[in-house]
Amino acid sequence: MSVFFAELALLPGGWRRNVRLEADSAGNLSAVLPGASDAGALRLAGPVLPGLCDLHCHAFQRAMAGLTERRSSGEDTFWTWRDVMYRFAARLTPDDLEAVGAQLYVELLKGGYTSVCEFHYVHNGPDGRPYANRAEMSERLLRAAQRTGVGLTLLPVLYQTANFGGVPPRDDQRRFVTATDGLLAIVAALRTAAAGDPNVSVGIAPHSLRAVPPAALDDAIRGLDALDPAAPIHVHVAEQTKEVEDCLAWSGQRPVEWLLAHQPVSSRWCVVHATHLADSEVGALARSGAVAGLCPTTEANLGDGFFRLAEFLGHGGAFGVGSDSNVSTAALEELRWLEYGQRLAHRRRGVAASGTTPSPGLALYQGAVAGGARASGRRIAGLVAGERADFVVLDAAAPQLCARGPDDLVDALVFAGNANPVHDVYVGGTRVIADGRHAHEAAIQVAYRAAAEHLAASA
Numbered sequence: 001m002s003v004f005f006a007e008l009a010l011l012p013g014g015w016r017r018n019v020r021l022e023a024d025s026a027g028n029l030s031a032v033l034p035g036a037s038d039a040g041a042l043r044l045a046g047p048v049l050p051g052l053c054d055l056h057c058h059a060f061q062r063a064m065a066g067l068t069e070r071r072s073s074g075e076d077t078f079w080t081w082r083d084v085m086y087r088f089a090a091r092l093t094p095d096d097l098e099a100v101g102a103q104l105y106v107e108l109l110k111g112g113y114t115s116v117c118e119f120h121y122v123h124n125g126p127d128g129r130p131y132a133n134r135a136e137m138s139e140r141l142l143r144a145a146q147r148t149g150v151g152l153t154l155l156p157v158l159y160q161t162a163n164f165g166g167v168p169p170r171d172d173q174r175r176f177v178t179a180t181d182g183l184l185a186i187v188a189a190l191r192t193a194a195a196g197d198p199n200v201s202v203g204i205a206p207h208s209l210r211a212v213p214p215a216a217l218d219d220a221i222r223g224l225d226a227l228d229p230a231a232p233i234h235v236h237v238a239e240q241t242k243e244v245e246d247c248l249a250w251s252g253q254r255p256v257e258w259l260l261a262h263q264p265v266s267s268r269w270c271v272v273h274a275t276h277l278a279d280s281e282v283g284a285l286a287r288s289g290a291v292a293g294l295c296p297t298t299e300a301n302l303g304d305g306f307f308r309l310a311e312f313l314g315h316g317g318a319f320g321v322g323s324d325s326n327v328s329t330a331a332l333e334e335l336r337w338l339e340y341g342q343r344l345a346h347r348r349r350g351v352a353a354s355g356t357t358p359s360p361g362l363a364l365y366q367g368a369v370a371g372g373a374r375a376s377g378r379r380i381a382g383l384v385a386g387e388r389a390d391f392v393v394l395d396a397a398a399p400q401l402c403a404r405g406p407d408d409l410v411d412a413l414v415f416a417g418n419a420n421p422v423h424d425v426y427v428g429g430t431r432v433i434a435d436g437r438h439a440h441e442a443a444i445q446v447a448y449r450a451a452a453e454h455l456a457a458s459a
Helices: 059-064 078-089 094-110 136-148 180-193 214-227 241-251 255-262 279-288 296-301 309-314 331-346 360-376 406-415 441-457
Strands: 002-011 014-023 029-033 048-050 052-057 113-120 151-158 200-202 233-237 269-273 291-294 318-321 391-394 422-427 430-433
Touching: 002 406, 014 406, 052 094, 052 269, 052 291, 052 318, 052 360, 059 078, 059 094, 059 441, 094 113, 094 136, 094 422, 094 430, 094 441, 113 136, 113 360, 113 422, 136 151, 136 180, 136 200, 151 180, 151 214, 151 360, 180 200, 180 214, 233 255, 241 255, 255 279, 279 309, 291 360, 296 331, 309 318, 309 331, 318 331, 318 360, 331 360, 331 406, 360 406
Parallel strands: 002 048, 052 113, 113 151, 151 200, 233 269, 269 291, 291 318
Antiparallel strands: 002 014, 014 029, 048 391, 391 422, 422 430
């Protein structure tokens, strides 16, 4: 058993002083005791927060951050960005993916995340044929996560068509395309490879309604249910207005409307982006129990638009945040820009706050912990007995936190600057970031540089 002591820790009911955290040998919290003694415990260096889950991530895209910003000859949109991303993905080798994944996961840990949901869709070789081991690329991400110590929900992606109505896939999508039984074989292989690892879970990600025909979606979910009826299901939906228009032309329904009408959407689902919702969809999505997976820095980078957060929260909706294309790896930046985007859209402040939680920072942080845990399919819902011992220790001397008491601490954390206040990070009771550093980061950076150079040279 490991025992930790925090002078100040954020529990589900709010900040508590002198908190004793006891973790069993499997890395689960066996006791969380406020007002306790520090006898025999490791005293933590500063205020303690529950770990956040990055609920939407494409790891390989970290290596292309900054390479997609130059203006093209025409109008730049999500769709022109996607063409650049496809060309980049075509060059990726298994070694590249493992190296980039490990680098990213170290950055995410240092940025305040303790776990990540990997929405992984580069399955095949450059010629579009599956590797001899169908799960080769997915297993490389699993190895990267296990090396770095980050918690992982691995979500192999089902991708079959280029648009609604069964439009055949484009040639530059060949690395993504998988038959439904092939996708389920990858899932089964990953479940075997990760068996017994409490830091890993496996689900699926039908890429989007435009990329997965209805019959294939039904078959994939039935197949997943046969393996694990509680496993998470993530899907991109309604990210762009063109997607909404194309869905209406195909089905007469908007994407979220169609999904809710044709699938048993529940709390095991994470609906990613959902940027463009009609009034009726906002409440219906919230009532379904699905988590809205919001990625503000990527959604801004791609020009997606603003999610209807105020209305969604008004209906009791659950949300979490993700790094998506990894133009940012800082959890606090996602929370900050989630609120700032809403302030710009509504021209008022404190949009995420409420009468019961007047601190927008606290409302965002606690909401993202709860929603991220639900989307991950793992027991990471905060500092509570029975959950994983995943937590972040802040630097008590960080300037932005000076003279800030519990009522103001999370607001200062989220809104008072970009200096990284993360001191230590624990995953399953094991310290994976110590005084802002990862034990393997130097070697991981060497491998990452080699991968980045290979990818740039083959451009």
